[in-house]
Amino acid sequence: MQAPMPAIPPLPVPPVQKRLDEVTVTGQAVAPTAAPRRPPIVMTFPPQADTERYPNAQANPIRQVAQDPVSTFSVDVDTASYANVRRFLNEGARPPADSVRVEELINYFDYGYRQPASRQEPFAPYVAVVPSPWSKDRQIVHIGLQGYDLPSKTQPPLNLVFLVDTSGSMWGPDRLPLATKAMNLLVDQLGPKDRVAIVAYAGSAGAVLAPTDGRSKLKVRCALGALRAGGSTAGGQGLALAYDLAKQNFDPKAVNRVILMTDGDFNVGVADPARLKDLVSDQRKSGVYLSVYGFGRGNYNDTMMQTLAQNGNGTAAYVDTLSEARKLFREDFSSSLFPIADDVKIQVEFNPAQVSEYRLIGYETRMLAREDFNNDQVDAGEVGSNASVTALYEITPAGARPSSDPLRYGVSEHPAATGSELAYLKVRYKLPGEANSRLIERAIGRGDAYASLAAAPEASRWAVSVAGFGQLLKRDPRIDASFGWPQVIDIAQGARGDDPFGLRAEFVQLARTAGEAVPKGD
Template identity: 45%
Template sequence: MKSIHYFIMVFLITGISYAQELTITGTVTDSNTNDPIPGVNILVKGKNIGTQTDLDGNYKIKVSIGDVLSFSFIGYELEEIEVKKDSSIINVTMAIEAAALEEVVVVAQGIRRERKLLGYSVSTVSSESINTSRAERRKARRARKKSNTSLTNAPSGRVAGLTITNSNGHTNSNSSVIIRGANSVSASQQPLYIIDGVPVDNKDVKRIQHINPSKIADVQVLKDTKATSIYGSRAVHGCIIITTHKGNYKIENNESYEEIVENNYEKVQTSPLSTFSIDVDKASYSNVRRMINNGQQIPADAVKIEEMINYFEYDYKQPEGDHPFAIHTEYGKTPWNKETQLVKIGLKGKEIPQDAIPASNLVFLLDVSGSMNQANKLPLLKRAFKLLVNQLREKDKVSIVVYAGAAGMVLKPTSGAYKNEINQALDNISAGGSTAGGAGIQLAYKIAQENFMKNGNNRVILATDGDFNVGMSSDTDMKTLIEEKRKSGVFLTCLGFGMNNYKDSKLEILADKGNGNHAYIDTMQEAQRVLGKEFGGTLYTIAKDVKIQVEFNPAKVQAYRLIGYENRMLADEDFVDDTKDAGELGSGHTVTALYEVIPVGVRSEYLNDIPDLKYTDSQINKTFGDELLTVKFRYKRPQESKSIEMIHVLKTGKNKVSKDFSFAASVAWFGMKIRKSKYINNDQIKDIVILAEENRAKDNQGYRAEFIRLMNSYQTL
């Protein structure tokens, strides 16, 4: 009888506990503008449970009645709300934080905060206490014969609540850091390390723990979970903030970017033509966003201004008639230089409904090497590709090829109707081994060609951090291979994942030579954009080898320079050469290019006089006095080899520029700012922010608002 009562009691208690669990949803918005705030950290106080808002400011989290939700985001005041019985929806408005600039502490992402306003415990160890005295150093040198000194031993015992242990009691063994307090770090859980403002991946913690103490200026320890208002959920177990004397300590970083030499001004009388290939890639923007969010310094060569401009959608009209894209041009004043004018050239690709897109023959080529064994690489990759799988139709086919030390097929060609089978194959993939990228590409193209669909969409989708290091690995070899394979009619899409060894230069070459596109996926929100919202444009090409040639009227324009597109420049004669490769345009894609021009009669510090020419007639034709420029476009239909030409003339006159014009100018301005361009007379970030804010216009997805927040974050770095 007692046993029955016991089980009834357990059953009732369990039922009550389950009844107290709730799924909370809601939206987080700015109290001043009512705009949604993406990326807000939401934590359950005292528990290791958390989530973030999406690009629309929405969130979803499972909690219990009585839990306290903590809402935090950089630059906003912390909000805490207790979960009540009727709290199935909790909408939150966050106010901008007003912090004084005196007595500051440099914390995450380089943001400066007043120590007394931080709301969490900060303990500091100075360089004087880290570095030993002269006598102690002599004693330490003798002791080093038996053991090695590591950073983690330096602050132990000097910071309240900080304990450092070794797995076997020896100094040179693996260290564990424990920060005392609620939900404190256990021996198996390390705190978040920040060095010179840059968060450190777990895989690199051992390197941090063995920094020479003489290089360290101070160490700060954050012991309260309120530190997550700055660092997010990664700081739930506390933070150790290390500042070196030089302030520029770098963990080994093998990321690579092709060198970019900024376009100079060209004089119209000697170089009237400007020719380049379009570029629909957007990888640079999401990669720069990742660096700003992580508080990293941004390499100049990582900034491709054309990819930043093209990340955003513009209100271009749909094409009419037989051509697959429409043309839009306008010009106005340059915001960063009063003496020049800005010309915007825009293309809008025809939007093909998803059900009208031809059947697809897709081969997923997935990097499963050891370098992909990080949360923002293979796990993110799997979730991202499931978004694509969910949109497949019965007539579509998917194969999966993986490569590490060798390459192999893990899913034979399978109809899009069998989504569970495809997703299960993705779930079964794990990382480990070296990277036989060349072998993987060979096998993927072989399978794509064996299952080729005439008049269909035949494409290899490569997902990797770009770290090819076994077999055919040089950029030249890869370029030659892809140029040969594209003759088969199989296109290539390259998706980059991860950090520290991300090979932007290699992936761009592959996508460029493979008649495809290149994107960098840093979050699930970006995956949703690339493989969800822009599914058709990412996978279905409506025009290939699209080239642009602009001829400027010397009666109106003295000199010009193309902003960005440095690695897409073509020789003038390439424009009419159908054997020369150029960029592809996908369904619904937009392409925008900006020229900065110096009008006739304006003296500019950027131009030098050139001698008069003896054999060349320098007389200006005044017949076309109202024309500023003529734009010519050449493109091929996806299955054809002969190009088609379009011509568009931009005339002068009174015109009011669109908000899209000014917003695109703000993006270019910011790109030049972080590239440290020599062509901007005004580099004040506040002026760039104002221009973007005034011209944000229609922003359904919140991308423009996010750009403004990124610029505000960049100011604090």
């Protein structure tokens, strides 16, 4: 039998602490002296600096047809500006004027243009001429291009590399976690012939997932789920590694593309936009394209995003919500990833006998020289399956009051011109993999004109309402004071049409919000 454990003596009881009001001095209780009250410690933090960067592009000027009749630009199917503008408005502020690219607002929407019949001629032009609602005696020339819709059975396989910014600046629910959800939506679309790899970069770049076929979705999802934000942003190093990985698995019959998910805040290694432009331009020649998806606020570098996408032969989009991610990687999956034409350029020649002035609304960062149109070495925009491109010109008909006085010593007669044509439209493009461009041509005449905006097709009315919205956000001085947010809303309400995803209804609400929002920085 085991001996009983010895009793543990009780712990000594500490003496009772005297209350402050019973302090004794020389044995006698006295009233305490009030201790001096210390001021409360107030923790103050400097407000987070807003370092968002946007291209400082000046609005296209009004041009005189007699001196400068030809307008040339690269197409733009990007939509980043629309989602970014929506983010500002939903936060109760009007966006900075430089963040508003009117063509990206217009091209956010589907216009239901007629589908082209042939993959060899992948665009069906749409043209309408309507009265301008914001400038008396002027007209809007609406040009639309509908891209060919590749049948799913003819879509090429995908060789994708997800390049994911996992730096400290990507911490937060609207950044890396949202990017991960977006990539998972894209993973949903992958098939057995597709391959995907993952590269992450923060401080240093590294491969997270080797090329994996589209059937191994769980493996891809696990790799995405393991990503964490932290460290500096070695964007240039990450880009180089992603391109190398894409080229190691290059398939000439596949879509070979790097998909970058970032806030654009590159701060380690190659971070200069000019050097990154050279990097992606060189890599584009190898057949590996780059698409860029932006996230976050406060430090969002839109200038960097535009530089990368425009020179990488890819698209640029901004993801502000999971709904936007669904639009990009589910509804617009084909147009985002499957190209139908490269180096797409538009050129319009105006007839000086019918038009005295014109200005292109938007596309400021996409302008080309006249001679660039026929030069197949000049890079231009890529268009994906079933994507559409929309451009609007505002014109002053001959005989209407021009914006500037005629030259005292200029030529007064109009040069010889063809009949009643307003303008002549040319579209130049290359089929994927081809070095030589092809041409589509179409005259724009009086038969394309509508007597009133109300009588114009729904597509034109909607495009005009979005263009008015964008120009008001940019505070364009060429918009009459009589045209404001109520007019934008009125035109849009009459052109909502079939709206299966509620995008047009959302736009109307954004226009209402814009009329009440405080301009950013005010």
